Amino acid sequence: SQTIHQWPAxxxxxxxxxxxxxxxxEGTSNPNLYWYRQAxxxxxxxLFYSVGIGQISxxxxxxxxxxxxxxxxxxxxxxxxxxxxxxxxxxxxxxxxALAGGYTFGSGTRxxxx
Amino acid sequence: SQQGEEDPQALSxxxxxxxxxxxxxxxxxxxxxxxxxxSGRGLVxxxxxxxxxxxxHSGRLRVTLDTxxxxxxxxxxxxxxxxxxxxxxxTDAQGGGADGLTFGKGTHLIIQP
Numbered sequence: 001s002q003t004i005h006q007w008p009a010x011x012x013x014x015x016x017x018x019x020x021x022x023x024x025x026e027g028t029s030n031p032n033l034y035w036y037r038q039a040x041x042x043x044x045x046x047l048f049y050s051v052g053i054g055q056i057s058x059x060x061x062x063x064x065x066x067x068x069x070x071x072x073x074x075x076x077x078x079x080x081x082x083x084x085x086x087x088x089x090x091x092x093x094x095x096x097x098a099l100a101g102g103y104t105f106g107s108g109t110r111x112x113x114x
Numbered sequence: 115s116q117q118g119e120e121d122p123q124a125l126s127x128x129x130x131x132x133x134x135x136x137x138x139x140x141x142x143x144x145x146x147x148x149x150x151x152x153s154g155r156g157l158v159x160x161x162x163x164x165x166x167x168x169x170x171h172s173g174r175l176r177v178t179l180d181t182x183x184x185x186x187x188x189x190x191x192x193x194x195x196x197x198x199x200x201x202x203x204x205t206d207a208q209g210g211g212a213d214g215l216t217f218g219k220g221t222h223l224i225i226q227p
Contacts, residue, residue: 034214043219102147102159
């Protein structure tokens with residue numbers, strides 16, 4: 001069965017520090033991978049998506065970047081965090097829009113920038 | 115950008131009652147999906163309805179889709195305390211590439227025991 005792992009679960013980082021969040025998928029190949037951010041009490045904002053190794057599309061210009069070094073690995077990074085980067089970050093994968101299963105989400109990372 | 119808009123933003127009902135949440139969207143879609151999010155957790159896919167479908171059932175869930183009005187509703191029958199969560203609609207835009215779903219801001223549902 002397909003599973004998605006996201007870590008860490010919580011993170012408190014000072015302003016100006018770097019960031020690296022990792023997401024890995026098991027049990028599938030060539031998934032479409034997504035990073036979303038959710039502000040408190042709000043919907044999900046798409047940050048990045050990837051359709052293959054080394055292929056990254058950015059939806060929102062910002063302080064963050066993403067990389068996909070392996071087929072089932074998606075990394076969200078920042079060189080210098082801002083206070084506004086605080087939020088709940090969710091990784092998700094979607095194999096085929098024709099399938100009825102929808103997206104599978106990781107359990108999320110709560111990032112607090114202080 | 116947000117496309118789906120859920121209504122109401124918050125809903126509190128007694129256990130055993132039915133809960134209805136609505137979603138409106140703006141563009142043509144391939145399908146519309148509903149997700150549940152428990153506090154501080156990731157989203158869980160509940161149900162997908164395609165643009166050529168009008169109604170779909172899954173257990174205690176009933177979803178309707180009216181493409182002429184660009185709206186959908188999610189009905190949870192015989193609610194339970196465990197149904198307390200936020201519910202999001204998400205649209206898969208017609209003609210869209212791999213850029214994924216667009217989510218609404220969600221309805222926060224509280225089931226009172």
